[in-house]
Amino acid sequence: MPETVTAAPLPTDDDIGYIHNRTFDEIAVGDTAAIERTLTAEDIQLFAVMSGDVNPQHLDPDFAASTRFHGVIAHGMWGAALISAVLGTRLPGPGTIYLAQTLKFLAPVHIGDTLTIRVTVRSKDEAKKRLVLDCSCTDQTGQCAIQGEAEVLAPMEKIVRTRATLPEVRLTDGNGGVRRLLDYARPLGTIRVAVVHPCDESSLGGAIDAWRAGLIEPVLIGPRARLDAVATAAGIDLSGLAIEDVPHSHAAVQRAVELAVACKVDALMKGSLHTDELMTAVIAADSGLRTKRRISHCYLMQTPAYPRPFIITDAAINITPTLEEKADIVRNAIDLAQVIGVERPRVAILAAVETVNPRMPATLDAAALCKMADRGQIAGAVLDGPLAFDNAVSAAAARIKGIVSPVAGQADVLVVPDLESGNMLAKQLEYLGGAASAGIVIGAKVPIVLTSRADSRESRMASCAVALLLAHRYRTQPL
Template structure:
């Protein structure tokens, strides 16, 4: 967070902190620092103070308040005034006696504050000072004003500036637990598990069954399935097995089970994704609907305060406008299924302005206009938005973007599969994100597992399938 001064400071101010003794301070002397407020500042202050008022932390609650958005704790401004007194005027050795504050206007994420103190009284006998204090934002509005009383130091101090530890804020990742809490009470669904002929995919089906999410129907060569189970120490007792000769037949039979009403969802086993999806999209016997099939990652990362969807990062390689419209519709349907009544959908591009040389920005603008005209419904759309503007209110504020979506997106619609796949995997492997994946646009939800998926990811994906399957019972896709 940038800090700059408005008055001359020693050349080594970045390495040392200095004070001014009482005898060196005159009436009218002033010092100030400049700080730009971030969401992380507010979160860290909430952690330290224990003040978790949703006005400061919950964007949805704050949007409906009298301030129409998140505002900083008032005493965060008080702490910044303390920083000026303790490091600049008088500086090290100052004894804080009292502080009065008036909070004149809200302080918002992205605001730049000039925090100043000015000497108004000197008491020679007790070496006491009174200082007028003020916090003024970038528009010249005084947001906080008050008065401090201190005992000024009488001896000069010059000390090396302390090196503070880096602080990384991590939101609690309760995504898998919350999904299970939502899905389990609905009861298990019948899921055709397609060719689970390795220990990972077979274990995933059994784990989802143990979690109370699915009643698995294993579609695979029986002898091969039994060999895998025996080698892995897994039990097949009581499980329904559809015996087929090979993986291609397994995909066809799983689709047939859906058509016959014997399965409400599909789960990929150890066969290739293309092999399963070829059976799903078959024009003659498949499970297609009028909508384009697409994939959604539901993710939760410590750096973002809510779960969010990335789409499409697995099915559509370079979707055109029509395909993107269905990708958005599918993501909205998933958001509704997990309880987001009006999801905020950010159409991502490299920039936040429409540029004819960048097709992703043109598609974003067209999708937003389609939403305006009712061709896409059930959500708020905005775009083009660069990634930082979609997830950071501070970044959006700096760019002057006024939007219901910017800074708090629930859905991130990527320009193509490559960018989406890299984004999702970067968040997972470098950002500590938990993820689950689901395919929408077919007659039933489809869980596409990967050999690299964690157990939690597989179970979470099955939980999403449960939520969607129960939704499809009353509202078919």
């Protein structure tokens, strides 16, 4: 007997596995298609992220409550985007080319409203293969929120495709941690900051942003002509700001150190010069800024995957610190943790493994640091180590390995073995983990805002907020 071949049935509009269209010839005047969508707060936030429209009417419940809409409403174009979804997936479907759209926004859409988004074919142009469709978005009460018409070029060929699987989108509070840090620091009042050679837009703009945010009173130190040129190009007004006119970056560093030693500024902030140039002057034996502490760098970070801000140290100053230097690195980090409100921070001394191995110096240093804490040589925190990174930040990982520790899984401070591992860890968290960060140098008589040329303005402002907190602490508890 001959083999019988049964054709696969065409998918329907309800088939979640496929997406298909209706060609121009298959469409008749009066044909209609619709989808339903209930508005959530996440929809509004995601649309704001995609569009950049952060109008408080859509995102600030307190502000929105005082408006004539009496609450948060969706962006008008959110509903318009749903009309596009019907045209592109239902009628006509894949292969449709949008030509024109007119819309009238008739009523607000509030969180919890369920919209029926409908398109209906009004006319067909046989010569141009174009359709005009009436479009509407109607809420659950029957009120029309959006009304208009769309003109499209309809597909001529049948298309049936496996429906795409969209990536999972996870919303976080973005720079909410930065805002909370600024709000925590701002009530202390501004500090006077020497901004060293801010001769590019990012460093000058970051200092101006921190000034406008009520964190610092900047003293700009650099060649006046270059500062004016950068400000003009960036549309920044330097009127009323203190400016120290010096010929070059070396002179800017020297003048900044002089101001700090004379207590005429409370902190230093790196501009568009190399870190080595600034730090060499700071750590010089005769700089006047050295203390008994080893100078070290801390990244204050917050990432969506971890429930609290944390510190990574040292990732920028000490390349291969000795045990004695690591002790000061830990002490500096404890000071910073306490300044940001962690009364007794949990400090994880990181290594590749969580057991002491004589062939791995990082594990020996970790064990020694913990013993120093036991004997009171390092105070104000709970230390444990060696801990592998996963054990330091994941309670589940620590349990699996049988680690019983007051630090494992809930570390506030991560002390890395050396600069290379710390720098890579911090950059990975920032660029792959979505971490927000602030960078500060501690151990000198004044805090030093040490930012990278690639840092965002938010990061620069956060670093200034940390410097403000430390500077106020140093006024009563100098190093």
